[in-house]
Amino acid sequence: MNSEKQASNSQHSHVYAVILAGGSGTRFWPASRRALPKQLLAIGPDRDESLIAATVRRVEPFCSAERVLIATGAHLLDATRRALPQLPDDAFLGEPVARNTAPCIGWASSVVARRDPEAIVMVLPSDHHIANAAAFRDAVELAIESAAQGVITTIGITPNRPETGYGYIEAGARVKSGVRRVQRFEEKPDLNRAREYVASGKHFWNSGMFFFRASTMLERIDEHMPDLAQGLRRIASASERDADTERDATREVFETTKSVSIDYGIMEKTSPLHVVPADFGWSDLGSWQSAWELSEKDAQSNGGDRAAVLVDATGNLVRDLRTDGKKRVLALVGVNDLCVIETDDALLVIPRDRAQDVRLVVEALQAQKLTDKL
Amino acid sequence: MNSEKQASNSQHSHVYAVILAGGSGTRFWPASRRALPKQLLAIGPDRDESLIAATVRRVEPFCSAERVLIATGAHLLDATRRALPQLPDDAFLGEPVARNTAPCIGWASSVVARRDPEAIVMVLPSDHHIANAAAFRDAVELAIESAAQGVITTIGITPNRPETGYGYIEAGARVKSGVRRVQRFEEKPDLNRAREYVASGKHFWNSGMFFFRASTMLERIDEHMPDLAQGLRRIASASERDADTERDATREVFETTKSVSIDYGIMEKTSPLHVVPADFGWSDLGSWQSAWELSEKDAQSNGGDRAAVLVDATGNLVRDLRTDGKKRVLALVGVNDLCVIETDDALLVIPRDRAQDVRLVVEALQAQKLTDKL
Numbered sequence: 001m002n003s004e005k006q007a008s009n010s011q012h013s014h015v016y017a018v019i020l021a022g023g024s025g026t027r028f029w030p031a032s033r034r035a036l037p038k039q040l041l042a043i044g045p046d047r048d049e050s051l052i053a054a055t056v057r058r059v060e061p062f063c064s065a066e067r068v069l070i071a072t073g074a075h076l077l078d079a080t081r082r083a084l085p086q087l088p089d090d091a092f093l094g095e096p097v098a099r100n101t102a103p104c105i106g107w108a109s110s111v112v113a114r115r116d117p118e119a120i121v122m123v124l125p126s127d128h129h130i131a132n133a134a135a136f137r138d139a140v141e142l143a144i145e146s147a148a149q150g151v152i153t154t155i156g157i158t159p160n161r162p163e164t165g166y167g168y169i170e171a172g173a174r175v176k177s178g179v180r181r182v183q184r185f186e187e188k189p190d191l192n193r194a195r196e197y198v199a200s201g202k203h204f205w206n207s208g209m210f211f212f213r214a215s216t217m218l219e220r221i222d223e224h225m226p227d228l229a230q231g232l233r234r235i236a237s238a239s240e241r242d243a244d245t246e247r248d249a250t251r252e253v254f255e256t257t258k259s260v261s262i263d264y265g266i267m268e269k270t271s272p273l274h275v276v277p278a279d280f281g282w283s284d285l286g287s288w289q290s291a292w293e294l295s296e297k298d299a300q301s302n303g304g305d306r307a308a309v310l311v312d313a314t315g316n317l318v319r320d321l322r323t324d325g326k327k328r329v330l331a332l333v334g335v336n337d338l339c340v341i342e343t344d345d346a347l348l349v350i351p352r353d354r355a356q357d358v359r360l361v362v363e364a365l366q367a368q369k370l371t372d373k374l
Numbered sequence: 375m376n377s378e379k380q381a382s383n384s385q386h387s388h389v390y391a392v393i394l395a396g397g398s399g400t401r402f403w404p405a406s407r408r409a410l411p412k413q414l415l416a417i418g419p420d421r422d423e424s425l426i427a428a429t430v431r432r433v434e435p436f437c438s439a440e441r442v443l444i445a446t447g448a449h450l451l452d453a454t455r456r457a458l459p460q461l462p463d464d465a466f467l468g469e470p471v472a473r474n475t476a477p478c479i480g481w482a483s484s485v486v487a488r489r490d491p492e493a494i495v496m497v498l499p500s501d502h503h504i505a506n507a508a509a510f511r512d513a514v515e516l517a518i519e520s521a522a523q524g525v526i527t528t529i530g531i532t533p534n535r536p537e538t539g540y541g542y543i544e545a546g547a548r549v550k551s552g553v554r555r556v557q558r559f560e561e562k563p564d565l566n567r568a569r570e571y572v573a574s575g576k577h578f579w580n581s582g583m584f585f586f587r588a589s590t591m592l593e594r595i596d597e598h599m600p601d602l603a604q605g606l607r608r609i610a611s612a613s614e615r616d617a618d619t620e621r622d623a624t625r626e627v628f629e630t631t632k633s634v635s636i637d638y639g640i641m642e643k644t645s646p647l648h649v650v651p652a653d654f655g656w657s658d659l660g661s662w663q664s665a666w667e668l669s670e671k672d673a674q675s676n677g678g679d680r681a682a683v684l685v686d687a688t689g690n691l692v693r694d695l696r697t698d699g700k701k702r703v704l705a706l707v708g709v710n711d712l713c714v715i716e717t718d719d720a721l722l723v724i725p726r727d728r729a730q731d732v733r734l735v736v737e738a739l740q741a742q743k744l745t746d747k748l
Contacts (some may be wrong), residue, residue, distance in 0.1 A: 230544070299425070309742075311734045329404065329720040329747045331735040334711070334728040344720060346703040351724060354708040360685045361705040368683075373703050 005092075013145060014118045015344050016214075017059040021052055021072040021080055021126040022098055027287050029358050030346035030364065031321050034374050037076065039127035040083050044285060045318075046204070050083050051285065054124040059124065059139055062144070069093055069111065070126070071104050072093045096251040102265035103228055104258045105210070107250070109316040110232045113214035114239070121217065123210040123262075129294055131281025139278035142178045146274045147211035152220070152267070153274040154182070156204025157282045162194035164362050165286065167206040167263070171275050182273035185263060204277050210262065217266070224269045231257055287355035288339040292317035316340065317352065346373060388492045389518060390588075391433040392482040395426055395446040395454055395474055403732050404720035405695050411450065414457050417693075418659060419668045421719035424457050425659065427498040433498065435511055436518070436734050443467055443485065444500070445478045452463050470590040470625040476639035477631045479584070480595050481619055481624070481669050484606045488613070494521050495591065497584040497636075500730035503668055505655025516552045516583075519649045521585035525640070526594070527648040528556070528585070530578025531656045536568035539660065541580040541637070556647035559637060578651050579658035584636065592642070599641045605631055661729035662713040666691035682706065690714065691726065720747060 021039050025032035032038045039052040046054060047243060056068060065087050072080045074094035082090055093111065095104055105123055122140065130136050140154050146153040160223035165188060185206065197203035201277045222229045231253035238249035254332045267273060283290055295303030295317060302310050304318040309331040317339045318330055324344065332340065339346040339355060350358060365373050383684045395413050399406035406412045413426040420428060430442060437460050445453045448468035455466055467485065469478055479497055496514065504510045513529050520527040530543045546557035559580065560725060563571060570576035596603045605627035612623035641647060657664055669677030669691060676684050678692040682704045689711040692704055696718050706714065713729060715722040724732060739747050 008576075030705070068467045204444075309735055309738050311731065311738060312728075326719065329735075329739065329744065331404070331720065331722045331738075333722070333724040333731050333735060335723055335725060338709070338723070340721070340723055343699065346705065347716060347721065348707070349709055349712070349714055350705075350707040351709060357685065357707050361683055361703075361707060363707075364683050364685060365703065370703065 002027045009249070012062055012144075014116055015120050015122065016064050016067045016069065016112045016116070017056075018069045018071060018105065018121055018123045019052065019055055019059075019126045020101065020104065020123065020208075021070050021076070022095070023127060023358050024358050026362050027356075028291075030341060030343045030348050030373070031319070035075070036079060038285065040076075040079055043291050044129045045296060050071055051129065052083055054097070054128045054130075055124055055128070055281075056084055056087070057132060058130060058136060059122070062122070062140060063075055065091070069108050071095065071108050073098060075253075090268075093364040098252045098259070099254055099257050100224060100259040101262040102221075102260040103231075103254060104166045105217070105262050106225070106228050106232050109212075109214045109217040109221075109234065110236055113218060114236065117215065121210075121212055121214050122147075123208075125208045125284075127285060128207075129283045129285050131283075131294075133280075134276065135280035139178075139280060143209070143211040143276045146175070146179050146276065147213060147216075150213055150216050151272055151274050152210060152212040152216060152270055153179070153276060154267070155209040155279050155329075156275045157207050158277055158279040159194075159203065159205050160199045162191055162198050163205065164188055164191055164194050166284075168194075168197050168203045169206050169275050171202045171204060171277060175274055179274050182271075182275045185268050201371050202319075204275060205282075206263070207282060220266050220270055225260070225265050228236075228257055228260075228265075282352070288317060288341065288350070288358070289352045289355040292339065292352055305330065315352070377491075380670075383666070385601055386436055386518075388490055389437045389494050389496065390441045390443065390486045391430075391437050391488070392443045392445060392479065392497045393426065393429055393433075393446050393500045394475065394478065394484070394497065394582075395450070395470065396478070397501060399732075400667075400733050400736050403736050404715060404722050404747070405693070407545055409449065409502070410453060412659065414450075414453055417665050418503045419670060425503065426454070428455055428504075429498055429500050429502070430458055430461070432504060432507060433514075434508060436496070436514060443482050445469065445482050447472060470628045471667040472633070473631050474633040476595075476599060476634040477628060477634040478609065479636050480599070480602050480606050481609065483586075483588045483591040484610055487592060488610065491589065493588040494518055495519075495584075495586055495588050497582075499582045499658075501659060502581075502655045503655075503659050504662075505657075505668075509652065509654035513552075513650050513654060514577050515586040517648075517650045518615055519627075520549070520553050520650065521587060521590075524587060525646055525648050526584060526586040526590060526644060527553070527650060528641070529581045529583045529590060530649045530651050532583050532651055532653040533568075533572045533577065533579050534573050534653075536565055537579065538562055538565055538568050540658075542568075542571050542577045543580050543649050545576045545651060549648055553648050553650055556641075556645075556649045559642050571695070578649060579656075580637070581656060584641075593710045595642050595643055599634065599639050602634075602639075613662070622721045662691060662715065662724070662732070665693075666713065666726055679704065689726065 023037035025037035028038050031041050040050050073092045076347040077094040143153045168186040172181040176297050183265040190254050191276050239246040292303045297303045300314040302316045308318040313332040315337040321339050321343045337348050337352045397411035399411035402412050414424050416424050445467045508694045517527045531615050542560040544557040546555040613620040661664040666677045671677045674688040676690045679694050682692040685707040687706040691713045694716045711726045713724050
């Protein structure tokens with residue numbers, strides 16, 4: 001036990017976090033915008049902390065600030081830097097164009113490998129909520145240990161409902177306590193199949209968290225995405241010249257690289273893979289409905305701002321996200337299960353069970369060319 | 375016909391309008407406030423014109439600006455003057471304290487009688503909506519003619535629904551075409567009785583519009599409210615000294631006068647009275663529900679602001695009454711029959727069929743001592 005602990009701690013000095021912070025910001029309109037995607041917002045139950053700041057805080061036990069990389073869109077670099085003032089300038093990788101997760105994770109792995117050939121990388125989404133930090137740490141500990149053996153490892157979330165919006169991972173044989181082989185990746189299922197998955201005890205939600213040695217990932221990319229591997233090598237040689245050359249090469253490589261997810265490009269073609277099944281109060285915060293679910297609620301199940309005046313109103317989410325500091329009254333009378341979201345330049349009223357349809361507003365604004373509201 | 379027309383026109387030079395503009399401003403919260411009651415708002419279908427400005431415009435065919443008096447609360451004088459910049463300074467009577475309609479109408483009648491002993495007064499509420507201006511003018515013409523004969527005359531609105539929120543007037547014998555005797559005033563009925571009233575063809579809504587010679591009203595006050603009559607004489611003598619003396623006397627008289635409505639204090643005790651039954655698209659605009667009823671609507675029965683983004687939304691009233699001139703998006707998705715009202719410092723969401731319950735918000739704000747929002 002003691003020697004295991006020491007092994008784990010000595011591994012930690014090689015652990016890097018790559019936090020994926022792209023995102024388009026449609027689902028949390030009007031709070032989220034093109035220039036202000038969800039991870040930059042404090043829409044979780046911790047109403048003073050953005051989701052990305054909470055994500056960085058969660059990896060602190062594993063890696064200090066100089067071993068955290070934030071992969072984001074070039075157009076989001078400034079806003080993302082402002083959200084994470086504790087990180088050094090070179091922590092931020094700005095993708096010139098969005099190409100899904102495989103090119104981005106490959107690029108970050110290559111950057112990390114140049115700094116530390118022994119690096120172990122954990123890739124984490126920046127816009128999820130995790131309620132149980134201790135359980136999260138335990139799962140990450142196991143995943144890092146597994147990754148250190150040279151096996152790409154993912155965390156699978158124990159499903160608590162037959163969710164049809166997520167991909168699933170089917171777990172196979174036990175590797176050790178808390179770690180299993182990945183049998184296969186499953187696409188988003190229909191409801192019947194999702195019910196079977198929940199009942200099976202061996203299906204887990206694909207959390208989008210991946211753990212690997214940087215060298216392992218680069219080998220897999222060589223094997224399964226040779227074009228991308230070549231591009232990454234081109235960026236690496238350019239980086240030996242100067243920053244401008246590196247930036248130009250990065251732009252050219254991204255512009256000519258295909259959009260591919262890491263799941264499709266690498267994971268589904270790689271064996272063995274390991275999965276750490278875990279249950280740490282995970283939510284992908286997919287909509288205002290999720291924000292309501294996670295919020296603290298009053299006796300009438302209303303979540304959000306405590307200052308709202310609520311009369312005969314139950315199950316609502318009220319958020320006043322205006323930034324001018326003026327005191328305002330938000331009053332709801334006789335309405336149930338609504339989301340009422342106010343920002344400096346917009347108001348949204350939508351039933352919780354239609355929260356996914358926020359995109360219809362975004363589409364309407366696009367059609368009306370009200371681009372400053374997107 | 376010609377001689378009648380001439381008689382009517384010569385009467386017009388003695389016609390004065392007394393427009394009652396008190397009001398507490400609860401029902402249209404958050405648009406209406408203590409310091410900004412309903413008549414000062416543009417909440418009718420004419421969204422650029424306050425209700426009181428529309429009322430003054432309606433009496434123009436009968437009396438020019440110097441024969442219009444506005445009776446309002448002293449605390450509302452400035453705001454009311456700003457709403458009616460076309461009226462001279464002495465058009466505004468500020469009641470030192472609210473004492474219901476009898477003292478106020480008595481005071482105004484006395485003021486008018488001193489200016490013109492032949493004066494015919496029409497008393498009109500300032501916060502109603504009238505759709506058919508021509509039909510209104512016809513009814514007023516008949517009422518002025520009747521008042522000129524020395525008989526207090528009211529306009530009764532032909533009921534189009536069994537409304538239990540209004541008082542009714544039962545009409546009796548025909549006096550002449552379009553004018554009947556008042557049989558009696560009826561309190562607000564229950565629903566069964568209201569249905570009988572609508573079916574009877576002889577019951578009319580009490581519109582609160584009264585027409586009389588100033589001298590007739592002062593005689594009736596002498597007869598039925600001798601204390602008030604004495605107070606009014608005291609103000610009249612003070613007015614012969616100077617403005618300060620008059621103001622002090624007015625304050626003392628109002629402070630020591632009982633609150634009595636003109637209906638209870640004079641009308642119900644006076645006989646004969648005449649009523650002019652009329653149907654000119656009258657609404658007392660009693661709530662946001664009435665504002666929706668009167669508003670122009672889109673194909674999905676949504677009323678209010680054309681700029682709102684409405685997706686699968688029907689029967690809503692959306693009003694953005696903020697005054698900072700910034701462009702904002704108000705978006706409603708999948709909600710029906712709601713009022714969504716936004717002002718600079720408040721937002722209200724309430725179903726149309728609960729619009730009366732706006733008062734519950736006002737009560738809650740009072741309880742929380744949020745007096746700046748009242």
